[in-house]
Amino acid sequence: xxxxxxxxEQELLERIEKLGYTRYVDHQFYxxxxxxxxxxxxxxxxxxxxxxxxxxxxxTGEAWCSAKEQFHRQKGRVIATARALKDFERRNIDEx
Numbered sequence: 001x002x003x004x005x006x007x008x009e010q011e012l013l014e015r016i017e018k019l020g021y022t023r024y025v026d027h028q029f030y031x032x033x034x035x036x037x038x039x040x041x042x043x044x045x046x047x048x049x050x051x052x053x054x055x056x057x058x059x060t061g062e063a064w065c066s067a068k069e070q071f072h073r074q075k076g077r078v079i080a081t082a083r084a085l086k087d088f089e090r091r092n093i094d095e096x
């Protein structure tokens with residue numbers, strides 16, 4: 001079943017809520033575009049998502065937008081949120 005961005009984001013937010021965490025989103029823009037890595041492609045925007053438990057950050061996710069792409073806030077939030085959840089699962093896989 002194919003989901004649109006709104007449905008995908010809602011599903012991710014429900015998963016975060018079930019875990020008892022909150023999501024904090026930060027969009028950053030770079031003019032002119034800057035290199036992601038010294039030998040990497042230029043990026044024009046970055047979306048960072050933090051999963052927080054009160055004031056504690058429990059996981060993070062990032063979505064970089066290439067200078068060749070059109071920046072889309074919702075797509076960045078969905079990608080970064082999914083990566084934050086994956087980071088959370090990876091960090092907690094060994095805990096009982």
